[in-house]
Amino acid sequence: MQNPAAKQNSEANDSARSTAGHWASAFPIVEREDISAVTFSLTVRHPLMAKAARPGQFVIVMSHAEGERIPLTIADFDAAAGTITLVIQAVGKSTREMQRLCQVGTSLHGIAGPLGIPTPIEASTRSGAPPTIVCVGGGLGVAPVYPQARAWHDAGARVIGVLGFRNRNLVFWENKFRDVCDELILCTDDGSAGTQGMVTDGLRLAIEAHPETSEVIAIGPPVMMRACAEVTRPHGIRTSVSLNPIMVDGTGMCGGCRVRVGGEVKFACVDGPDFDAHLVDFDDLASRLRRYGEEEAEAMAQWETVCRRAEHTQAASLASALPDARG
Numbered sequence: 001m002q003n004p005a006a007k008q009n010s011e012a013n014d015s016a017r018s019t020a021g022h023w024a025s026a027f028p029i030v031e032r033e034d035i036s037a038v039t040f041s042l043t044v045r046h047p048l049m050a051k052a053a054r055p056g057q058f059v060i061v062m063s064h065a066e067g068e069r070i071p072l073t074i075a076d077f078d079a080a081a082g083t084i085t086l087v088i089q090a091v092g093k094s095t096r097e098m099q100r101l102c103q104v105g106t107s108l109h110g111i112a113g114p115l116g117i118p119t120p121i122e123a124s125t126r127s128g129a130p131p132t133i134v135c136v137g138g139g140l141g142v143a144p145v146y147p148q149a150r151a152w153h154d155a156g157a158r159v160i161g162v163l164g165f166r167n168r169n170l171v172f173w174e175n176k177f178r179d180v181c182d183e184l185i186l187c188t189d190d191g192s193a194g195t196q197g198m199v200t201d202g203l204r205l206a207i208e209a210h211p212e213t214s215e216v217i218a219i220g221p222p223v224m225m226r227a228c229a230e231v232t233r234p235h236g237i238r239t240s241v242s243l244n245p246i247m248v249d250g251t252g253m254c255g256g257c258r259v260r261v262g263g264e265v266k267f268a269c270v271d272g273p274d275f276d277a278h279l280v281d282f283d284d285l286a287s288r289l290r291r292y293g294e295e296e297a298e299a300m301a302q303w304e305t306v307c308r309r310a311e312h313t314q315a316a317s318l319a320s321a322l323p324d325a326r327g
Helices: 004-015 047-052 093-101 139-154 174-180 199-209 222-235 282-289 293-321
Strands: 029-034 039-045 058-062 070-073 076-078 083-089 110-115 132-138 158-165 183-188 215-219 238-242 258-261 264-267 274-276
Touching: 047 076, 047 083, 047 110, 058 083, 070 083, 070 093, 076 139, 083 093, 083 139, 132 139, 132 199, 132 222, 139 158, 139 174, 139 215, 139 222, 139 238, 158 174, 158 199, 174 183, 183 199, 199 215, 199 222, 215 222, 222 238, 222 282, 258 274, 258 282
Parallel strands: 132 158, 132 215, 158 183, 215 238
Antiparallel strands: 029 039, 039 083, 058 070, 058 110, 076 083, 238 274, 258 264
16 A cells, blocks of 8 residues: 555646656746845745745755755745745856756756754743744844744744844845744944844844743855854753755765764754754855855856856847848
């Protein structure tokens, strides 16, 4: 007898077949938002994924058949609409390629997930009182911390949001956070929106106002997560961070996402991605993130050369199609 999980996978696979008997993508992009020149969001229709997703989990996507496998934290999911939302920053060859190719009406070639251990959501403290949770997001980290803030809010916790951006032009999802946060502290480096300062300044304000804080969740660049850990350490506040090391398969087989936590080797894909911030070896994480810098730069240079050649060919083709002005 076929088990339920296998049956569900079989049904999902069958839905991806076209009437001609060839494989067709089942992951259409139904909405896109360009947040900044390098940051964009994609809302993808995937009913099974939307139903199964939990806060803190991630997916691995391929934009086309020969594309790189890219791990992305699920920034939002809507089981009723059957969609998940991903927020992407175009900083390398593959993500810049996605920025160009992934438009409404196109489809992603593949999505694997949801992967990783979901964030545990506890409805009450040991005393039985609703917990106070501070959710800190810096830059692109604002997106993946949103499902956690919403989940804690839905569980009855008091949620304090701390969001940080370089300037007001980069602020996104402010209203989404106001809907799920009891208080929201918005920080910008230049003071053009909210409070001037870093997210660590906002975190200090939140802890000062709420010394009863049960947990801090911080997501963003490694240097920002490390700084948040140092802010909470003297207070003994449990602090979790979501780690984003280099990852290939996402199932613990390749070992590419090794991180050191409490002196032990962990795999971010199957043991995380959430870890105790006070135990993470951030120096090791930073070293691993720099490991393939030369290869990434070479891939970017090659891709830009191909793009320039394609644009030149297209321009030449258009020019040759124009009537001769001398005639």
